[in-house]
Amino acid sequence: MSQVLITPTSTTAPTAAAARQTVEKKPVNFSNILLGAGLNLAEVTTLGQPLEVVKTTMAANRADTFADSIRRIWQRGGALGFYQGLMPWAWIEASTKGAVLLFVSAEAEYAAKTQLGLGNFGAGITGGMVGGLAQAYLTVGFCTCMKTVEITRHKTIAAGTSAKVPSTFDVFRDIYRQEGIRGINKGVNAVAIRQCTNWGSRFGFARLSEEGLRRITGKTADAPLNFVEKIAASVVGGALSAWNQPIEVVRVEMQSKTVDPNRPANLTVTTALKYIYETNGIRGLYRGVAPRIGLGVWQTVFMVGLGDRAKEYFNSRQKK
Numbered sequence: 001m002s003q004v005l006i007t008p009t010s011t012t013a014p015t016a017a018a019a020r021q022t023v024e025k026k027p028v029n030f031s032n033i034l035l036g037a038g039l040n041l042a043e044v045t046t047l048g049q050p051l052e053v054v055k056t057t058m059a060a061n062r063a064d065t066f067a068d069s070i071r072r073i074w075q076r077g078g079a080l081g082f083y084q085g086l087m088p089w090a091w092i093e094a095s096t097k098g099a100v101l102l103f104v105s106a107e108a109e110y111a112a113k114t115q116l117g118l119g120n121f122g123a124g125i126t127g128g129m130v131g132g133l134a135q136a137y138l139t140v141g142f143c144t145c146m147k148t149v150e151i152t153r154h155k156t157i158a159a160g161t162s163a164k165v166p167s168t169f170d171v172f173r174d175i176y177r178q179e180g181i182r183g184i185n186k187g188v189n190a191v192a193i194r195q196c197t198n199w200g201s202r203f204g205f206a207r208l209s210e211e212g213l214r215r216i217t218g219k220t221a222d223a224p225l226n227f228v229e230k231i232a233a234s235v236v237g238g239a240l241s242a243w244n245q246p247i248e249v250v251r252v253e254m255q256s257k258t259v260d261p262n263r264p265a266n267l268t269v270t271t272a273l274k275y276i277y278e279t280n281g282i283r284g285l286y287r288g289v290a291p292r293i294g295l296g297v298w299q300t301v302f303m304v305g306l307g308d309r310a311k312e313y314f315n316s317r318q319k320k
Helices: 030-060 066-083 086-114 120-152 168-184 188-217 227-255 269-285 289-319
Strands: none
Touching: 030 066, 030 086, 030 120, 030 227, 030 289, 086 120, 086 188, 086 289, 120 168, 120 188, 120 227, 188 227, 188 269, 188 289, 227 269, 227 289
16 A cells, blocks of 8 residues: 655645644555564564463462472473463464554554544554554454463373373363353453553553654654664563553463362453452562563564564565
8 A cells, every 4th residue: 555644735834733744654565464473473482482481370370489480381391391382372373463463553553643643652552552452352362361271281190091181272172162262262351451551551662762762862753763772662662561460460360270279260350350469469460570571572672673674674665
């Protein structure tokens, strides 16, 4: 799709609206969709999944220390234990959610600027929130549920028996057979809240950091940042987005297969939040926040820092 420029129509003296910088619409094309899939696959296959496993293990076993969680993961599978749930669930999620995020957030951010008159910070938050909601309900829900099941389910068979540990597909079929679509999408509303606030925060804080860097370096409002500045802004956005860790702990509790006889049946976001607070207090709601910060930084570097640079490159190639 060709680019659309929003420019003042008046030829009289400059006004506040006319003084605003030109808003350029990011082209809607399949290169952005493929780019999103590729970036997320790279992110999750490198450090993304190990950080996800540590974060989920700590949130599901809230009495464990960080060292306890590392030992628990190692005992479940050695080095490969840190990649539980990678194939196929994390790969399915990564190849679809990144595409959804970049495609939807770019359109929402542009609409927020042109239709609502928001600046970079407000438009960045809006784009991230809309993209995050689209992720949750289109693809992340069942993939996140199955990743959590894979990370937290019991995988030990009693000695002397001929039984085998069920495969991840066997578990998926059992959940679907017993609980249907709702079962494999358990916790999807918590996922939606998490994704909405996640990417709203990441994009918003990243855009705010970009504006701060422009002021510090003396650049104009529309001047592009160099690669290091873009990555620095992305790191700030990723780290600050961990403020919503309680929602992540609630999401893990709703999807976890960790044995807990005291856990209420049919958890909702509200009842899960109440249960975690009553059993573990405020500290329990922030279990796993350290690996979550690391994961947030890693994801944001890929999706905001490298993503923006890659989109600019491919879009410039298409103009030639």
